[in-house]
Amino acid sequence: MSLETLVLQFQKKDESAFEALYHMYQESIRGVIFNIVRDEAIAEELMQDVFVKAWQKSDSYSAAKGRFFTWLLNIARNASIDKTRSKDFKKGKQNLKVDFFVDILQNKTDLNRQTDAIGLKAFVEKLADKCKKIIELLYFKGFTQKEASETLEIPIGTIKTRNRNCINELRQMLDI
Amino acid sequence: MNVKEYIASGILELYVAGVLSEKENEEVYANMIMHEEILNEVLKIEEAVLKLTSGVAPASYESTLKIIKEKIGLTPDNDLISLPESKINWFNYVGWAASVILSAGLIYVMISNNDLKEHIETVETEKEFLEQQIELAQDDLKEAENLLAIMRDKDIIAVPLAGQAAFQDTYAKVYWDKATNAIYLDAQGLPEPPEGKVYQLWSLTLNPLTPTSLGVIANFESDDNKIFTIENPNASEAFGITLEPEGGSPTPTMEQLYTLGVVSSSP
Known part of the structure; x- marks a missing residue:
């Protein structure tokens, strides 16, 4: 079954389509959430919120607006960032550092899951620092090009090409 | 349009990141449909990002999907609805069990503590007893x-009193301190007096023979070392011990003269 059909079924509230999509993206979404909140319990809570929301708002998705994965990614990033702005989160995490996804990979000990995290870790370590930063901002944090250019202090026109080069580097490493 | 240039521009990476405007998204979508090459590129970019983001995920829970499905009402069967309840009960039981164990533990500690306290008291008593013994x-x-x-005092005169007549086996000794007019009678060699009788100590002058009572030994039985301190202001020439009725006699009963000893002339 193609992704398009699966998404259509999902929008018709089909349980097995929902399950299939969940399994396709859950790990990635959990990774994005965790990278923002840095707390497994909160990440689990947000995982539930994100997929519940996706189910409830499935009508709002259309292929013309973007990839289904990207749509989920946006819900996850927004929910996570909202969470980090909430009072109770700030209370518990006052000293949350601005960490990059790279740190998680470097500190990871349970690398035995479906994703070849060991290989990934090695590859990501080889990525140039500027790549790590731009990937962090655009994919994990959902920064706009403007926000990213301001944060990285590079011209907005450079963002697009630099990001292209960095993703290419990653693809080469991952053999994609 | 030049597909290669379009791909190389980096717009597709931004498309997957979700940072393009709505209009740009629609354009990319339209181009994807028209050019398979563009679609394939998007799929590959997406795959790379999926792998990367998955790599930083902490361990997943199998229960997550179940919980999500419950929350969106996808599980009408009672099994799953009753699940959280049974969970609560389980915690309940664990809670009760823990409190029972805790109580039992506390009681045990209290009992042990009391035992220890008693033991300490016993030991204290024993210690006091031993201290008394030492004292x-x-x-x-x-x-x-x-x-x-x-x-050992050189000024003390020792007078051995030898057993007399029927009382040959008995003996006593007098240590006489003339300076303090005190005598110490060692009556170790005398048998315990029969019921209703007491020993009486006499100071004697020999010429003429005149006995002077130095008193009765009332506490003979209860005294451990059988040494008795008695005052003697007399110029004694000899000492004798007789057995007399309780309270003593004014004159010695000579038939009951147990021991007798003469003070040697010079100290």
Whole structure:
């Protein structure tokens, strides 16, 4: 079954389509959430919120607006960032550092899951620092090009090409 | 349009990141449909990002999907609805069990504590008893040292009293300190007096033979070392011990003269 059909079924509230999509993206979404909140319990809570929301708002998705994965990614990033702005989160995490996804990979000990995290870790370590930063901002944090250019202090026109080069580097490493 | 240039521009990476405007998204979508090459590129970019983001995920829970499905009402069967309840019960039981174990533990500790306290009290009592014993022993020692000092004193006259007539086996000794007019009678060699009788000590002058009572030994049985301190202001020439009725006699009963000893002329 193609992704398009699966998404259509999902929008018709089909349980097995929902399950299939969940399994396709859950790990990635959990990774994005965790990278923002840095707390497994909160990440689990947000995982539930994100997929519940996706189910409830499935009508709002259309292929013309973007990839289904990207749509989920946006819900996850927004929910996570909202969470980090909430009072109770700030209370518990006052000293949350601005960490990059790279740190998680470097500190990871349970690398035995479906994703070849060991290989990934090695590859990501080889990525140039500027790549790590731009990937962090655009994919994990959902920064706009403007926000990213301001944060990285590079011209907005450079963002697009630099990001292209960095993703290419990653693809080469991952053999994609 | 030049597909290669379009791909190389980096717009597709931004498309997957979700940072393009709505209009740009629609354009990319339209181009994807028209050019398979563009679609494939998007799929590959997406795959790379999926792998990367998955790589930083902490361990997943199998229960997550179940919970999500419950929340969106996808599980009408009772099994799953009753699940959280049974979970609560389980915690309940664990809670109760923990409190029972805790209580039992506390009781055990209290009992142990009481036992220990009792034990400490017993030990304290024993210690006090032993201290008393030591005190007594020290008193005894002091007394013995005292006696030894007295007997060794050069100014003290020792008068052995030998067993008389029917009482050959008996003996006694008098240590007489003329300076203090005190005598110490060592009556170790006398048998315990029969019921209703007491020993009486006499000071004698020999010419003429005149006995003077130095008193009865009332506490003979209860005294441990059988040494009795008695005052003697007399110019005694000899000492004798007789057995007399309780309270003593004005004159010695000669048939009951147990021991007798003469003071040697010069000290």
